[in-house]
Each structure stands twice: as C-alpha cells, then as structure tokens.
Amino acid sequence: MSAPMLSVEDLTSGYGDSQVLFGMSFAVAAGEVVTLMGRNGMGKTTTVATVMGLLRPTGGAVRVEGEAVQGQPPYRIAQRGLGLVPEGRQVFPTLTVEENLVATAANRRPGAARWTVDSVVELFPRLGERRRHLGGQLSGGEQQMLAIGRALMTNPKLLILDEATEGLAPIIREEIWGCLGRLKDEGEAILVIDKNVSALLGLADRHYVVEKGRVVWQGDTASFRADAGVIERYLHV
Template sequence: MLIVEDLVAGYGGSRVLHGVSFSVGAGEVVTLLGRNGMGKTTTVRAVMGLLTPTAGRIRFAGNDVAGRPPHRIAQQGIGLVPEGRQIFPTLTVEENLVATAANRSGGAQRWTLPEVLALFPRLAERRRNLGSRLSGGEQQMLAIGRALMTNPRLLILDEATEGLAPIIRAEIWSVLARLRAEGLAILLIDKNLAALLRLADRHVVIEKGAVVWTGSSDALAAAPEVRDTYLHV
C-alpha cells in the first residue's frame, strides 16, 4: 500500500533522512522506532507532502505521491494524526469531526459521526465543547476521530500516546487494536515499546536518518541488543 524507497529529505541545507526505505501493506500495522531527533517525524512529513524530498520515491496505492501537495496526498486515502494534535480549538468536538468528513477508502463508508462518537464515548459526552476546553487526552482522541472521519485506507499516528495519562493511553491502545482487527493499515510512532510489540506486525528502527533494523514483534522482543543500542535513551 505505502512504499517508501531511498527517501532523502531535510531542512534547508541540513539533510535529515539518508535513504530511508520501508513499506506498509494493506491491513498491516508498522511502527517507526528510534530516539528523538532520528528522523521519524521528518519521514512522516515527507510522506504527507509537508516536506518535499530531495531524492527517493513514495508510492501509495500504486501512485507516485512524492512532492505532491499535502491535500492531494490526503485525498489518496491517508489520514494523519500529527504530533501536537493540531485540532481546531475554536470549533466544537462535533464541528472538528464533521469538518474532515469524507470517504477516501474507495469502498463503503465505515466512519461516520455516530460511529466515531461510539468509538470514543468521552467525545460523545463533550460533543458541544470547544476543542480548547478538552484535556490533552481528549484532544488526542479527537485528532484520531478526525482522521477516521476521512475514512482513510492508511492511518498515520505521530506520537500516539506521548504525555497522556495511563488510563487514556490504555483507551487509545484499545481503539488501535480494534482498528487493526478491522483491517485498517496503520503507520505508528510511539515510545511505549511494550504496547507496540503487542499491536504491530513489523517495526522499522531509524538511527540518524537511516533504517538500521527491521523485523517482526517476535524478532524485536528477542533482540535486546537492538533495543539497547537504538531505542533506550
């Protein structure tokens, strides 16, 4: 579904990515792992058209999307939950959700307002509240719900549960497990390795803008040297 080949990108004259390659298949959950500043968010920004690559290829659903405007890439069927959430603070929960409503899956529309509110009961309780009046965890739920309202074929989450209370984290991991069970492809960045090992099919470890390891959850669980070298601060 998503194929990234030899991706090179950076900011100004500073190169951040040095030939990153990975893929996400239909229905797969794949993680991008690595310490802070190693290129994970830069990779997501390049995939979403928020940063123009200087070399390499990005293909989604058989189409070359590298360098296309962000809205054109999103229209192909990629839903993004960005780092920092970036909800609309002056809109209500319901208005935030309705604002992104679309059907980009190419099939039957799965996610509607009632479905998203049922997925996140906290949002249903606060549907008339402004985005600025929500807690951080509620804002993250809203960001996920907003992405789902586009009915994407691929959901990308950058720092899915960073800085959230344990009870909120557990709720979000439960939602992601349900989405996986329903066959939604997911590309995921997070630091909760235990949860990622339970959820993901494959992991891609990035160090200084290059892929240094890739493999299954079982393989990563059995590779303490990889975890110690590339994932522990």
C-alpha cells in the same frame, strides 16, 4: 502481488541545508500495523512530514498503492487515502468536537464501511459526552482522541499516528491503545510512532527502527523480541 498500501523508497529530505533523512525505506501493506521506532531527533517526524507532502523530498520515492506521490501537495496525498494524526494533535480549538470531525469528513473508500460522527463517538465515548465542547476545552487525552477521530473521518486507507500517546496519563494511553487494537482487528492499515515499546509490540505486525535518518533494523514482533540488543542499541536514551 499487489503493491503495498504505502511504500517509501530511499527517501532523502530535510530542512533547508540541513539533511535529516538519508535513504529511508519501509512499507506498509493493506490491513497491516507497522511501527517507526527510534530515539528523539532521528528523523521519524521528518519522515511523516515528507510522506504527507508537508516537506518536499530531495530524493527517493513515496508510493501509495504503487502510484508515486512524492512532491505532491499535502491535500493531494491525503486524497490518495493517507490520514494523519499529527504530533501535537493540532485540533481546531474554536470549533466544537462535532465541528472538528465534520470539517475533515470525506469518503475515500467507496463501498467500504464509512466513518461518521456517530461511529467515531462509538469508538471514543468521551467525545460523545463532549460533543458540543470546543476543541480548546478538552483535556490532552480527549484532544488526542479527537485528532484520531478527525483523521478517521477522512475514511483513510492508511492511518498515520505521530507520537500516538505522548504526554498522556496512563489510563488514557491504555484507552487509546485499546482503540487502535480494535481498528487493527477491523482491518485498518496503521503506521504508528510512539515511545511505548511494549505497547507497540503488543499491537503491531512489523517494526522499523530509525537511527540518524535511515532504517537500521527491521523485522516482525517475534524477531524484535528475540533480538535482545535492539532496544539497548537504538532505543535507550
């Protein structure tokens, strides 16, 4: 059996003297869509930051296709094939849409279908209409599309989205969920964080629920739907 695309094993991490993760463990296989769900402040973004090398773990392992990468600098981890759509989008405001996309262009998947500016614009036609606009001139929804496109331009083996649709208008959310569904159909491995449980259940194969820096529930979509108490216990504010 081949190694998972991403495997996080007993990960501990935090900020200075404040520990946030207390043994996080989960995995994402090739071609699989997996969620991290949980209330605000439970460690989801810290998990992503630690996986991507933006935070140094204090224990545990992060493996990409079986190779340990924990503690490596972010660019090395990105080179292993992890593409991040960060919370807050973080597009380059003084670069055009096209320049934002070209800035991250890479080929991590020799021989595979490669993402280009044209294929990103085909996925997100709004970006094509605004190809010469500056990143700072775009709406929040357009910036999120650009952030996803920018991550795809690295031709990742795994796409990670932190708060995929937070703060966006409903019509834009639906458009982004539809594009993520298309990526899934094309075999893209995706790890997604979002608060829209119904959309996540319609998209993902498996789910991990996070509480106070550790996984407290995991299972597939059928198991999630069958456990009527999981939302009340861990997801309601």
